Amino acid sequence: MKVIHIVIVAFLSFLLFSCSDDDNDSLDFSGSALEQTKWTGTLDQSYMSNGVQQNDTYLIGVIFYTGTEGKTSVTLKPNPNYSYDSDFTFSIKGKSLIITNGGKLEGYWLLVESNHKKMVLEQGTDGDASSKKVLTLNRLY
Numbered sequence: 001m002k003v004i005h006i007v008i009v010a011f012l013s014f015l016l017f018s019c020s021d022d023d024n025d026s027l028d029f030s031g032s033a034l035e036q037t038k039w040t041g042t043l044d045q046s047y048m049s050n051g052v053q054q055n056d057t058y059l060i061g062v063i064f065y066t067g068t069e070g071k072t073s074v075t076l077k078p079n080p081n082y083s084y085d086s087d088f089t090f091s092i093k094g095k096s097l098i099i100t101n102g103g104k105l106e107g108y109w110l111l112v113e114s115n116h117k118k119m120v121l122e123q124g125t126d127g128d129a130s131s132k133k134v135l136t137l138n139r140l141y
Helices: 002-018
Strands: 037-049 052-064 069-076 079-093 096-100 107-115 118-123 132-139
Touching: 052 132
Parallel strands: none
Antiparallel strands: 037 052, 037 132, 052 069, 069 079, 079 096, 096 107, 107 118, 118 132
């Protein structure tokens, strides 16, 4: 009977201490946490033009050099001739990322989904005839 108890205790100890911290997969959404990280992804933009719904997709690259400065590269997905790089400044207030001088990324972004490998941010009100942008970024390093 003691052997069974020892085996059970050893098994439970193994389970308890071998569990990793992967369940806590959240992103620390702060300038210092984004500092010196590189992200890639897409920007999906929908808007009304002359009464017709338009949708554009851009390939995005972002690097956060410091806790307040970064650089982005933007390429229109079906037209690689539309491409540019832009230095920007940013700040974070709660769940809002505020980008200045960021071209297509300019403005206030609301963090709607995140973990340490992915961020999804939105811009727009979702109202009738409104413009909406969804920025999905995956962390490279």
